[in-house]
Amino acid sequence: MAVDVKSGILPGGPGEGVEVLVSGSADLATEEMLLNIGPQHPSTHGVLRLVIALDGEMIHSAEPVVGYMHRGFEKMAEVRDYRQIIALVNRHDWLSAFCNELGVVLAVEKLMGLDVPLRAQWIRVMMAEWNRILNHLMFLGSFGLELGAMTPMFYAFREREDIQELMEAATGARLHFTYNRIGGLKEDLPRGFMQHSAALVKKIRHRMDDYAGLLLGNEIFKQRTVGIGKLPGSVAKEFGCSGPILQASGIAEDSRKTEPYLTYDQCEFEVPIGVQGDSFDRFNVLFQRVHQSLSIIEQVHDKMPAGPIMPGKMPKNIKPPEGWIYARTENPLGECGYYLVSKGGKEPWRLKMRTPSFSNVSMLPALLPGNLLPDLIAILGSVFFVVGDVDR
Amino acid sequence: MIAVSQQIFEQYINNVWIIFGLKIVAVVGLFLTAPMVVGYVEHKTLAHMQARLGPMEAGKFHGWAQLIADGVKFIQKEDITPTAADKFVFTIAPGIVMVPAILVFFVVPFGPNGWWAENLDVGVFFALAISSISVIGMLAAGWSSANKFSLIGAVRGAAQLIAYELPLLLATAAVVMQAGTLSLPGIAAAQSHYWYVLPQFAGFMLFIIASLAELSRPPFDMPIADSEIIFGHMTEYTGVKFAFFLLTEYAGIVSLSAIASVLFLGGWQPLPLIKFVPGPLWILGKTGILSFIVIWLRATYPRLREDQLQKMAWKYMIPIALLDILLTGIFKVVF
Amino acid sequence: MSYYWQYGTLGALTAVGGAFVVIAFLGNRLMRPRKPRVEKATTYECGMDPVGEGWSNTHIRYYLFAFLFVIFDVESVFLFPWAVQLEKLRPQGTVLVEMIVFIGILAIGLLYAWKKKVLEWVK
């Protein structure tokens, strides 16, 4: 019995009731086994579901089923004013809340032609980079856990705790920062923040050696990841994969570099790229990105100007002029873009969220077939995604 | 006074039936306590290696009673048998897994001069044979659950048996050649001059690696890989049946560490200069160190893939083991 | 006599082990709550209703390893009596050469399997 998964057998979930095509003959020696990985599975980071057809442990086809976390953010954005949208968008990718806010704020500011004070821009760069490290640490840890090494996860949370403490000092929140405002920031940095931040950069840089020792330098880790799930750059581009996944496939695309926003053009950093786009490269790129972010933060410490954090004169109600704009930022997980259509009201007419995880996950059916079940986990863990970011 | 106690000893304790009973109680008692100790040490060791505290509440002092609390909890848990499962096999599978784990302790010597339940003259052979019966229980559990993850786990467990059993046997065979006996106390006694880890270092490494695979411990925990197949053959088990599997795992760590320390680390034989420490403490210490290494590996390594284990076993471990036997034979005959 | 004692004790221990299992199950039966629900007893498949059944004819990719394993496992059974008696049998050199030939044949078998690419997982 062979079951055609492409036709979509999705009982009990979104898409239930789709017809199942059953074909093939009964005298086959082995049969394909249809298996649900997720939504309640230890290694799908939430409620992603994969319907996979297995022959033994070989994957014949895989179809992601999303929508368990669909919250209708795009519809909600149409009935909220711009201040509220800042608090709304930092929720779809909860691991990179600050970077999400940044995208919306940049879009609105550009549409309105607002000039953001320099200090606010530099603080935004610093916070975005801290947020990037916060996000990457999560995946550095969880990828190890998925391959059976449990220690990196705990180390990652130890470091995340430190960073969250730092960001909490400035923003007052640990997960959904809501620190951006249209035109600037909620408030200035607290006293002693820069010293705290500088000390933490040294600490994290030192502790990154732990991960290098436990994972990157580990022979078994290499055995499990090198050459597994090779993603050619052309396929990655076609599916719109971005961030570490695109870079691991050898394409140095990073909007901080190619289309600098904020003050990234005044920072020196490199875009790490991989060679063959396998799981190891993806992990390695993620690892190197943390080091690049740390170096950016150090540069921010040196270059931070004094000054206001909000423009002197701001309209009471934010009403961007009629028009449309696409603003992209390099989020921790890849290109996060907001396509904003305004009709001059205090609410956007349409806010399309182009999230990195959505494109990354949509690529999975092309990448997974032909791999073994244990490799599925090694691939899934290295195609970094957050389910909330897929479903929005 | 001494005379009286000696009289009592001869009258009661020396009675064969009492000794018979004591042996059984001792083995079962050991089976129930040793895994608890190893389990607790694992909790705490992993916790401290991972920059956290581990159990701290149960029993006030550093959570020493955590596993007892766990045991009490397990026995109070609802017992769920899936509707789709083969109920009879599903129920007896934990028993099939656990009873052999008790029997292994039967032949392990814990010191010189009778610190063992029985000195079987095929001791090593018995220990290795009986400990691989657990795999049958594992297969039974995985198959009877009618769960895809369990089935994959059981199939992986069987594949694992194929990979580790031969290196384990061949490494042991080299030690047997050197000692000229199959009895575990005999092998320990034969190491009075030097420990076999020196001439049989390759065998020792093979034995440890193969034991890890037999125990399904990281880096060879593919049959229960929790991030891939939930918990392998144990996925559908709850309550006391699940506890049996866990108990077996930790008992296995103790028994295989003890056997390895008898085969390669001289059993109760002391190191020079500190000979005043009694034999049983030596063997417990060596077992403890080996168990600690097993736990340590869990904090350090990711897991391999099943085909990588096969490749490693057939392309490296078995040829090395055969070479080891050959060299040991030549060594024995020439010297 | 000691032989019977030894294996008698072993038999008794097996029985005690079995009894321990039964007692634990009975104890569990006395202490556990019992609230059966249909959902509780369904097969776990990541929170979804299972697709197909768990007992499918899966492709076991290492069956060739299993054949090899049987051959070598039997060999190792032969190895043990020889290993024990190595020192007692005379002339030792001949005994050793005999075993080398025996192991050699098997080693060549393994080498042959290796060359035939049997030691790869069937894709």
Added chain:
Amino acid sequence: MKAAELSQHLKEATGAIERDEVLNEQLSVWTTSEKWVEVATHLRDCGKCMFDYFTFLSAVDFEDEGFEIVLHVYSIRRQHHINVKLTAPRENPSVPTLSGVWRGANWHERETWEMFGINFEGHPHLVKLYLTEAFEGNPLRKDFLLMTREAKEWPGEQEPKEHAG
């Protein structure tokens, strides 16, 4: 390539560009559904365009003016963006699929289909992505009302000064 140049090039090469507009330094071109796939293929294959990176595809509901379908692609090689737009009627909107041009369009079109009810002709697997099969309506259409908003005024409607009081 600069926006004006690119637009000029497209007009000459495809002859299917109805109008173009540059807003906030971003180029938009409008085409028709007949030429939709042809324009997309040209964008991908032409040596001057080289739009190899599929960013997103979605739609905007302009009520009486119909739906505007937006395709945004980017060229990593040439480092330029383009919005290709298309106005579809409100009744039975239908557009040819682009999933044969960029495979990434597959999911984006599925999402647009269920959210706006815009049909994509020739799509290989047009089933709902997020919503359950039983769900009725197309949530991102402007005539799909948010029930909670209809039932109760949202406190967020307050103006900034009202917060103080």
